[in-house]
Amino acid sequence: xxxxTMASLFAEGKQPEVLFWVGCAGSFxxxxxxxxKAFVKLLNNAGVSxxxxxxxxxxxGDPAKRAGNEFLFQMQAMTNIEIMNGYGIKKVVTACPxxxxxxxxxxxxxxxxxxxxxxxxxxxxxxDEGKISLEGGxxxxxxxxxxxxxxxxxxxxxxxxxxxxxxxxxxxLVEMKNCKSRGLCCGxxxxxxxxxxxxxxxxxxxxxxxxxxxxxxEIIAAACPFCxxxxxxxxxxxEKEASVxxxxxxxxxxxxQDL
Amino acid sequence: xEYLPNIIFAILLIFGxxxxxxxVKKLRRNILLGKETDVSDNTSKRWGxxxxxxxxxxxxxVRPVSGLMHVIVYVGFIIINIEVLEIIIDGLLGTHRIxxxxxxxxxxxxxxxxxxxxLVIVAVVVFxxxxxxxxxxxxxxxxMKGWPKSDANWxxxxxxxxxxxxxxxxxxxxxxxxxxxxxxxxxxxxxVSQFITPLFDGMxxxxxxxxxxxxWWLHIGGIFFFLNxxxxxxxxxxxxxxxxxxxxxxxxxxxxxxxESVTNEVKLxxxxxxxxxxxxAEDAAPPDKFGASDVQDLKWVQLxxxxxxxxxxxxxxxxxxxxxxxxxxxxxxxxxxxxxxxxVGRNIDQNRGKFVEDGKQLLDDxxxxxELWACTSCNACVEACPVSIxxxxxxxxxxxxxxxxxxxxxxELNAMMGNIENNGAPWPFNQMDRLNWAKESS
Numbered sequence: 001x002x003x004x005t006m007a008s009l010f011a012e013g014k015q016p017e018v019l020f021w022v023g024c025a026g027s028f029x030x031x032x033x034x035x036x037k038a039f040v041k042l043l044n045n046a047g048v049s050x051x052x053x054x055x056x057x058x059x060x061g062d063p064a065k066r067a068g069n070e071f072l073f074q075m076q077a078m079t080n081i082e083i084m085n086g087y088g089i090k091k092v093v094t095a096c097p098x099x100x101x102x103x104x105x106x107x108x109x110x111x112x113x114x115x116x117x118x119x120x121x122x123x124x125x126x127x128d129e130g131k132i133s134l135e136g137g138x139x140x141x142x143x144x145x146x147x148x149x150x151x152x153x154x155x156x157x158x159x160x161x162x163x164x165x166x167x168x169x170x171x172x173l174v175e176m177k178n179c180k181s182r183g184l185c186c187g188x189x190x191x192x193x194x195x196x197x198x199x200x201x202x203x204x205x206x207x208x209x210x211x212x213x214x215x216x217x218e219i220i221a222a223a224c225p226f227c228x229x230x231x232x233x234x235x236x237x238x239e240k241e242a243s244v245x246x247x248x249x250x251x252x253x254x255x256x257q258d259l
Numbered sequence: 260x261e262y263l264p265n266i267i268f269a270i271l272l273i274f275g276x277x278x279x280x281x282x283v284k285k286l287r288r289n290i291l292l293g294k295e296t297d298v299s300d301n302t303s304k305r306w307g308x309x310x311x312x313x314x315x316x317x318x319x320x321v322r323p324v325s326g327l328m329h330v331i332v333y334v335g336f337i338i339i340n341i342e343v344l345e346i347i348i349d350g351l352l353g354t355h356r357i358x359x360x361x362x363x364x365x366x367x368x369x370x371x372x373x374x375x376x377x378l379v380i381v382a383v384v385v386f387x388x389x390x391x392x393x394x395x396x397x398x399x400x401x402x403m404k405g406w407p408k409s410d411a412n413w414x415x416x417x418x419x420x421x422x423x424x425x426x427x428x429x430x431x432x433x434x435x436x437x438x439x440x441x442x443x444x445x446x447x448x449x450x451v452s453q454f455i456t457p458l459f460d461g462m463x464x465x466x467x468x469x470x471x472x473x474x475w476w477l478h479i480g481g482i483f484f485f486l487n488x489x490x491x492x493x494x495x496x497x498x499x500x501x502x503x504x505x506x507x508x509x510x511x512x513x514x515x516x517x518x519e520s521v522t523n524e525v526k527l528x529x530x531x532x533x534x535x536x537x538x539x540a541e542d543a544a545p546p547d548k549f550g551a552s553d554v555q556d557l558k559w560v561q562l563x564x565x566x567x568x569x570x571x572x573x574x575x576x577x578x579x580x581x582x583x584x585x586x587x588x589x590x591x592x593x594x595x596x597x598x599x600x601x602x603v604g605r606n607i608d609q610n611r612g613k614f615v616e617d618g619k620q621l622l623d624d625x626x627x628x629x630e631l632w633a634c635t636s637c638n639a640c641v642e643a644c645p646v647s648i649x650x651x652x653x654x655x656x657x658x659x660x661x662x663x664x665x666x667x668x669x670x671e672l673n674a675m676m677g678n679i680e681n682n683g684a685p686w687p688f689n690q691m692d693r694l695n696w697a698k699e700s701s
Contacts, residue, residue: 069659
């Protein structure tokens with residue numbers, strides 16, 4: 001797999017058009033790594049000039065900030081900004097809505113101003129420009145529902161790019177009773193991913209999975225590695241993993257192109 | 260003696276408005292106990308938000324049933340206030356229906372007030388049924404027990420009484436107009452109260468006048484009472500919704516502000532030329548407290564939020580933590596903030612304008628840690644609020660206090676933060692392995 005790093009391109013005196021910010025989940029989590037690879041295949045196939053930071057990348061600081069550790073967040077942010085500014089990065093694309101939100105909204109105040117797009121927005125652009133063609137009909141007529149990640153949807157008002165990509169797959173997009181600005185959280189945000197939930201009568205991801213299963217989809221599309229984990233766990237809990245798949249939008253597109 | 264009613268009315272008016280003004284002053288003082296925040300930007304956008312969200316009720320109608328009912332009561336409230344203007348002038352000058360010379364315009368106005376009054380009664384009955392008979396989930400949550408519940412019902416009762424008095428007054432007036440009683444000139448059109456008028460058939464003019472006068476006085480007296488009830492009630496939103504939507508957050512909901520006090524320290528830490536052994540300047544101010552443990556640590560807009568909250572519970576009903584049985588309720592965060600702020604305000608009143616430490620704070624005495632840690636920061640509460648209240652910002656400020664002042668994060672979060680500090684990821688993976696995925700087969 002061709003994954004150029006900023007360091008190697010810099011050594012050759014080259015500057016990529018866009019930095020692919022992989023994020024911690026995309027780098028280390030087994031499920032999320034598949035999303036990362038699917039996205040890289042799409043980038044390579046579309047001939048996009050990109051690079052990753054590789055071992056120079058570090059946590060964006062989102063979970064620290066949402067947990068209340070502003071100090072650690074700003075340490076992370078300023079270290080990352082120093083590296084990104086050092087490479088003269090102008091545009092960033094990421095498959096993680098948490099990194100997306102933090103770098104887009106919270107880095108500028110600390111000296112890091114970039115054009116930041118989520119991978120669904122970036123892929124939508126590539127499709128619109130004809131650099132990705134979605135033919136073949138792998139998903140033709142399939143019932144797909146889309147789960148809005150809070151940090152992409154409500155937090156940044158990105159609701160349409162992922163939906164339009166699903167429609168471009170000729171799939172039947174079905175909406176859950178809570179969607180778009182009223183979408184229900186998967187339960188992972190605000191650093192909840194890293195701790196047990198407080199006492200209650202249900203897990204949030206089970207509630208959300210029930211909402212998804214209610215409308216009988218064949219695929220639950222996600223656009224966030226953490227949502228993906230939570231929904232996958234939910235589907236397993238409901239013993240539906242044989243009939244319902246949880247997939248990232250990038251994976252859907254990569255498979256539609258036989259990549 | 261001739262001017263006695265005018266004098267009584269003037270006294271009523273002065274006391275009614277004076278007492279309210281006194282409480283508004285207190286309200287303002289309490290809100291300004293909060294920390295400064297710059298909200299002087301984007302004035303045109305802010306006015307626009309106020310026009311759209313408060314005046315235009317755009318977020319109310321997201322829920323069509325309660326939204327529509329609310330619009331009726333809201334429009335009724337605003338329009339019927341034109342009638343209150345006439346009542347005040349009449350009361351002061353001793354005139355009767357001073358706007359009557361407007362002729363057909365007057366007829367139209369009175370007719371629309373009557374129809375609105377009737378619709379308000381219908382809407383209020385529906386509201387009462389939703390709270391007390393249907394018992395909608397968001398109205399019977401734990402934080403709604405006691406005063407919040409009776410406060411909500413009192414507001415509904417007062418509204419029905421005021422509208423009932425208004426219609427009774429008109430019905431009696433209409434009867435007197437037909438009887439040709441002195442001073443009761445032919446004016447107005449009474450599409451609703453004409454159905455009450457037959458009740459007065461057979462009564463003498465003087466009895467009907469007594470009814471008309473009683474209803475008139477009770478109506479305006481009731482309005483002054485209601486005005487002053489506001490400060491002690493969740494109903495303050497009818498006024499504060501306007502400034503609150505004006506000062507509402509304009510940034511993307513996901514953007515949490517960066518603490519400047521932290522930025523300065525981090526910059527110093529990362530500056531290779533900074534002297535690590537430098538002692539702080541002698542006149543240096545003590546460092547800011549990180550985050551919030553009490554109301555004075557919050558920003559004044561957050562305190563305005565607390566007074567604006569009318570406890571509708573749309574935030575709580577959309578909250579994923581609350582939906583799954585956790586203790587967190589964003590509405591309770593706002594109610595607690597207001598209750599504590601009121602307590603601090605009373606403390607200041609009792610101690611001649613100075614707050615005396617009372618051994619209590621917002622954290623633990625009002626809002627528990629369990630509530631704070633149950634939040635997923637999903638912004639559903641912020642999105643749901645029809646008047647731009649931001650409960651999430653208070654939760655986050657209090658988390659900052661817990662973590663940075665008290666090192667009191669849950670153990671698992673401490674482990675996560677330790678990992679970020681040591682190896683740049685929330686899990687214990689080596690940063691040098693960050694690109695390993697590229698070498699693995701897909």
